[in-house]
Amino acid sequence: xxxxxxxxxxxxxxxxxxxxxxxxxxxxxxxxxxxxxxxxxxxxxxxxxxxxxxxxxxxxxxxxxxxxxxxxxxxxxxxxxxxxxxxxxxxxxxxxxxxxxxxxxxxxxxxxxxxxxxxxxxxxxxxxxxxxxxxxxxxxxxxxxxxxxxxxxxxxxxxxxxxxxxxxxxxxxxxxxxxxxxxxxxxxxxxxxxxxxxxxxxxxxxxxxxxxxxxxxxxxxxxxxxxxxxxxxxxxxxxxxxxxxxxxxxxxxxxxxxxxxxxxxxxxxxxxxxxxxxxxxxxxxxxxxxxxxxxxxxxxxxxxxxxxxxxxxxxxxxxxxxxxxxxxxxxxxxxxxxxxxxxxxxxxxxxxxxxxxxxxxxxxxxxxxxxxxxxxxxxxxxxxxxxxxxxxxxxxxxxxxxxxxxxxxxxxxxxxxxxxxxxxxxxxxxxxx
Numbered sequence: 001x002x003x004x005x006x007x008x009x010x011x012x013x014x015x016x017x018x019x020x021x022x023x024x025x026x027x028x029x030x031x032x033x034x035x036x037x038x039x040x041x042x043x044x045x046x047x048x049x050x051x052x053x054x055x056x057x058x059x060x061x062x063x064x065x066x067x068x069x070x071x072x073x074x075x076x077x078x079x080x081x082x083x084x085x086x087x088x089x090x091x092x093x094x095x096x097x098x099x100x101x102x103x104x105x106x107x108x109x110x111x112x113x114x115x116x117x118x119x120x121x122x123x124x125x126x127x128x129x130x131x132x133x134x135x136x137x138x139x140x141x142x143x144x145x146x147x148x149x150x151x152x153x154x155x156x157x158x159x160x161x162x163x164x165x166x167x168x169x170x171x172x173x174x175x176x177x178x179x180x181x182x183x184x185x186x187x188x189x190x191x192x193x194x195x196x197x198x199x200x201x202x203x204x205x206x207x208x209x210x211x212x213x214x215x216x217x218x219x220x221x222x223x224x225x226x227x228x229x230x231x232x233x234x235x236x237x238x239x240x241x242x243x244x245x246x247x248x249x250x251x252x253x254x255x256x257x258x259x260x261x262x263x264x265x266x267x268x269x270x271x272x273x274x275x276x277x278x279x280x281x282x283x284x285x286x287x288x289x290x291x292x293x294x295x296x297x298x299x300x301x302x303x304x305x306x307x308x309x310x311x312x313x314x315x316x317x318x319x320x321x322x323x324x325x326x327x328x329x330x331x332x333x334x335x336x337x338x339x340x341x342x343x344x345x346x347x348x349x350x351x352x353x354x355x356x357x358x359x360x361x362x363x364x365x366x367x368x369x370x371x372x373x374x375x376x377x378x379x380x381x382x383x384x385x386x387x388x389x390x391x392x393x394x395x396x397x398x399x400x401x402x403x404x405x406x407x408x409x410x411x412x413x414x415x416x417x418x419x420x421x422x423x424x425x426x427x428x429x430x431x432x433x
Contacts (some may be wrong), residue, residue, distance in 0.1 A: 004032045004118055006074075007041035007065070011059055012049025014190045014224050016079060018141035019104060020047055026108035030119040038069040041118065045107070048079035048089070051157055058082050064394050067094030076111050078104045080160035084329070090416045096254070100103065101146075101161055138411045140222075141161070142202040144208060145191030146170050150198075150227075152253075154293065154324065163190045164200060169211040174214045185413060186220035186245075187333035195230025206232035213241055219413060220374060221375055224251045224354045225291075228267045228275055236282035246283045247317075247396035250275075251291035255310025256303035259296050262335065269310060276432075277315055287317040287362070287395035292347040294351060294429070295344030297335035304347055309356055317362045317397070319355035323348055354400060359426070364395060370417050373399050375409040398427040 006027050010016040022053040023045060024034055036046045043064045048059035057080040065345040067075055071094060082089040083427060090098050097114055099107050112119060148163040176187050189208070192195060198204045205226075221244050227252040238244055239415070250272070254260050257268050267275075280286050292307060312321060323344045325332040339347075367424045381402065389401045400423045401416055403409060416430035421430050 005035045005041050006032045006043045006045060007035050007038045007066075008045050008047075009062060010047040010049075010079075012047075012051060012055055012080070013108060014141050014188060015143055015146070015192060016047045016049060017019055018047075018188075018190050019078075019107075020142035022140055022143065023106075023108055030108065030112065030397045032119075038066045038073060041070060041073045043074045043076065043111075043115075044070065045076045045111070046079070047104075048077060048081035050080040050084050051145070051329070052322065053327065058083070062096060063089070065292060069073065069079070074115050074117070076107070079106055080157055083160045084156065085225060107124070111314050113202060121269060126284060132363035138374060139186045139188060139222075140179045141190050142175060142179075143167070143191065144189050146193055147198045148193035149196060150193070151264060151331070152286075153262065153335070154253075154296065154327070156327040157192060159329055162415070164193060164196050164201060166191075166196075166198050166203070166426060168201075169198075169203070169208050172208065173211055175217055176212060179251065179401060180216065180218040186217065186222065187218055188222040190222055193227065195226050195232070204232045204327045205230075206234055206238070208246065210294075213243060220245055222396070225251055227331060228252065228272055231275070237278055239283040239286075242394070245394045246285050247289070247398070249277065249289045249291075252297065252310075253291055253293045254290075254299075254400040255307035256299075257306075259299055259303050261294060262298060262332070263293075264331070267358065269306070273314070284368070285395045287397065288314065289318040289320070289396075290314075290316050291320045291322065293322050293324050294348045295339035297324070297332060297339065298337040299339050304378075308351065308354060311351065311358065315358050316355065316393070318359055319351065321348055321351050321355065359374060359420055360422075363397060363426065363428060364391070367418050367420050367422075370415060370433065371399070371430075373401070373416050374413050375401065375411065378403075378408075382407070393428070398425075399430045399431060400427045401430050403432060 008020050008024055010020040015135055035041050038050050046062055049055040055264045074096045075094045076097045077089055077095050082098050083100040086098055097111055099110055128189055146382040147161045149164055195205055195207055223418050239246055252272055253263055276288055371393040372392040373393055375389045378387040378389040384406050386402055387405055389403060393399060417433055419429040
């Protein structure tokens, strides 16, 4: 053992993944090696989630499992579950250090000092080139913002993440340029309240996008989840630059205005429909995806029907579906008329069927067309000599590409033509041009 092997795990959102990637670079800069399992590690770092009760349960399970896998390793925990339930998290078996969300940007520095972890001088360590690529990751998540000023009645994350803060644009640009120099072809800008970027220092998401488009050369730029009421002026026009990819995740949470009011959401059904129409008119092949919460307190049959009609009308490329679970400390936890568990299950099943059909309809419109695809992974084809590579179109649709066994497509942006039929798993089948 080197005494400098770290295993990093994250649960939950893309922001947690972005933080994990930053920690990985910071650990490597201090001479640590990244390993794939807790059994190999001298140090295990877990970035927890608490967005739902199930996510909190999985966080606790991961902490216990990490300690059982390697009781000798130091265990550091951070993230929303650790911040919201710090006493319980600290009492979990094997936790050596708990770092709350306000301090997590300095996690490596704090852990190194508090646990007296070994380091090497920077000049003695190997450069960080290809660290993400070595782990099979061609897409890097860039944390540009944290915290949220709004208080949706169901949301525990805003309590866990605290006040809004934004990274300066030059710092974001420098990180993207460093990742691109190391071979990364695609970055995703993420935040708790991404649309609130820069509010505390007179900027906005539009000025950040302008800086990234002007001062970097990374071929593909994506946006993380955006609240539908927070798009900056001139937003759609920026997609004229093909490097800004035409996929947006706009969480709506319900298609019923009365439910949205109880959720303390700031967007109404008709406003979203107008917004979606404007985006699709301005941005060819725009893929809109969303979140829907099923079984919010007091949700009537009529309100639920409004949500189904909304999803059917909008034709989302994908719907992330969550059964409501009360979170202590939120306003919604005290609302009357909880929805029966079995009714939530039935409604979730109906929405899954509808969302799957709308996704199939959206995929079908992309058959027989040409796209630039970032290829990510390849596997041998069982019944013949070749490899099946997977990747994503600019608007984030999965593609499967069959190629000769000796052709390495990993981390390449290639031109493909999609076939008339979808693969068995619902991807677009394609061939190289």
